Amino acid sequence: xxxxxxxxxxxxxxxxxxxxxxxxxxxxxxxxxxxxxxxxxxxxxxxxxxxxxxxxxxxxxxxxxxxxxxxxxxxxxxxxxxxxxxxxxxxxxxxxxxxxxxxxxxxxxxxxxxxxxxxxxxxxxxxxxxxxxxxxxxxxxxxxxxxxxxxxxxxxxxxxxxxxxxxxxxxxxxxxxxxxxxxxxxxxxxxxxxxxxxxxxxxxxxxxxxxxxxxxxxxxxxxxxxxxxxxxxxxxxxxxxxxxxxxxxxxxxxxxxxxxxxxxxxxxxxxxx
Amino acid sequence: xxxxxxxxxxxxxxxxxxxxxxxxxxxxxxxxxxxxxxxxxxxxxxxxxxxxxxxxxxxxxxxxxxxxxxxxxxxxxxxxxxxxxxxxxxxxxxxxxxxxxxxxxxxxxxxxxxxxxxxxxxxxxxxxxxxxxxxxxxxxxxxxxxxxxxxxxxxxxxxxxxxxxxxxxx
Numbered sequence: 001x002x003x004x005x006x007x008x009x010x011x012x013x014x015x016x017x018x019x020x021x022x023x024x025x026x027x028x029x030x031x032x033x034x035x036x037x038x039x040x041x042x043x044x045x046x047x048x049x050x051x052x053x054x055x056x057x058x059x060x061x062x063x064x065x066x067x068x069x070x071x072x073x074x075x076x077x078x079x080x081x082x083x084x085x086x087x088x089x090x091x092x093x094x095x096x097x098x099x100x101x102x103x104x105x106x107x108x109x110x111x112x113x114x115x116x117x118x119x120x121x122x123x124x125x126x127x128x129x130x131x132x133x134x135x136x137x138x139x140x141x142x143x144x145x146x147x148x149x150x151x152x153x154x155x156x157x158x159x160x161x162x163x164x165x166x167x168x169x170x171x172x173x174x175x176x177x178x179x180x181x182x183x184x185x186x187x188x189x190x191x192x193x194x195x196x197x198x199x200x201x202x203x204x205x206x207x208x209x210x211x212x213x214x215x216x217x218x219x220x221x222x223x224x225x226x227x228x229x230x231x232x233x234x235x236x237x238x239x240x241x242x243x244x245x246x247x248x249x250x251x252x253x254x255x256x257x258x259x260x261x262x263x264x265x266x267x268x269x270x271x272x273x
Numbered sequence: 274x275x276x277x278x279x280x281x282x283x284x285x286x287x288x289x290x291x292x293x294x295x296x297x298x299x300x301x302x303x304x305x306x307x308x309x310x311x312x313x314x315x316x317x318x319x320x321x322x323x324x325x326x327x328x329x330x331x332x333x334x335x336x337x338x339x340x341x342x343x344x345x346x347x348x349x350x351x352x353x354x355x356x357x358x359x360x361x362x363x364x365x366x367x368x369x370x371x372x373x374x375x376x377x378x379x380x381x382x383x384x385x386x387x388x389x390x391x392x393x394x395x396x397x398x399x400x401x402x403x404x405x406x407x408x409x410x411x412x413x414x415x416x417x418x419x420x421x422x423x424x425x426x427x428x429x430x431x432x433x434x435x436x437x438x439x440x441x442x443x
Contacts (some may be wrong), residue, residue, distance in 0.1 A: 001298040002298065003292075003296075004296065005295075005296060006295055006296060007295055008278065008295035008339065008341045008342075010341070011341075011346075029339070029342065032337060032338065032339065032342065033319065033337055035321050035339065036298075036319075036339065037318055038336050039296075040317070040318070041318075049295070049339075051341070051342050052341075053342055054345075078332075100410075100411070101322070101410040101411025101412075102332060102386065102389070102390075102408055102410065102411055103322065103325055103332050103333050103337075103386060103411045104319070104334070104337075105333045106331040106332060106333050107331075107333050107334075107337065107338070109326075182320070183320070183409065221437065270342075
């Protein structure tokens with residue numbers, strides 16, 4: 001039972017949802033797979049839950065002008081299985097598949113996974129490697145923000161994440177994860193996408209939040225992406241980048257991030273060749 | 274402040290109307306409100322899967338759904354899978370034959386979760402053993418007897434001819 005009290009509203013449109021979210025203590029409820037356990041554990045608070053789960057305008061996956069538009073309410077199960085996503089953003093499909101378990105993926109949403117400010121989740125790292133943007137709706141209208149800026153700041157108060165915009169690529173992208181056995185959250189996860197300008201590499205779990213590692217990218221530009229080269233590129237990062245805890249040391253996490261990145265690069269490069 | 278909400282829910286084919294608090298969880302409505310105690314509460318934190326039900330066809334953890342958010346949807350619990358006193362479904366019968374029930378506490382959640390896997394793969398070939406095991410990630414069994422559950426799913430998904438042959442051998 002959730003011992004804390006809150007009110008609940010199911011608005012019929014996004015505009016009404018935004019009106020409601022302007023009030024104090026109002027929170028967005030979508031899939032609820034992180035928020036509800038958080039409310040029960042007392043790590044999250046809400047005076048009013050604005051349930052957007054039934055808003056069709058936040059659904060759907062489409063492709064136009066080389067960009068995939070993924071509605072925020074797309075469930076992780078839908079994202080993992082969608083042919084367009086698997087073909088043009090394989091790191092994102094794999095990250096969605098790596099989340100939680102089938103039941104969590106059936107309700108958990110892309111938007112919620114990206115917006116989660118609690119424990120590290122799997123989608124942000126894939127969105128970073130893909131060079132994606134998020135679309136936000138707020139009192140001032142709709143805006144687009146790069147995922148890198150978004151993961152640093154989160155969803156602004158009173159706004160709703162409406163879509164993820166992902167540049168469509170070929171299959172030269174991959175995701176790798178070492179999951180915490182009990183919770184399925186990433187101990188460390190890495191996502192890569194190989195572009196004409198070199199590799200884009202992002203890591204989460206081992207780091208304070210999902211981060212693009214430009215230093216590692218620079219050291220690996222031009223390849224080859226051998227395990228030795230990738231591990232050396234990670235060893236050159238400052239030790240403070242990796243946050244020890246959960247029974248691990250910074251040294252271990254730095255090594256794990258390197259191993260996962262090397263695996264992802266090997267897979268992505270093999271597909272490119 | 275009276276926060277009661279008037280809600281509708283279709284449970285196992287029956288329309289239900291009731292008033293509920295905004296912070297009520299679906300599992301509480303099913304067990305305490307409607308007396309459907311086949312759905313279990315194991316961990317109450319979304320990890321163990323004993324509370325899995327079908328919500329508009331998809332398997333979900335009913336301790337991670339607000340009753341208010343489920344309103345207007347169709348819910349199927351373990352009580353709605355096979356008719357009371359009637360025949361078991363193919364999945365249930367296969368789990369029984371492979372001793373996949375053990376102490377039984379996790380079984381309702383397993384049946385509700387695995388039902389979706391069996392339906393999803395119907396016509397498209399049986400799920401592989403790794404696929405079955407991955408699908409069970411959200412269902413914890415403290416008897417640690419996953420092997421017999423996996424065999425049960427394999428039996429349930431085996432082509433009809435093979436199932437008949439296995440039956441004759443037994």
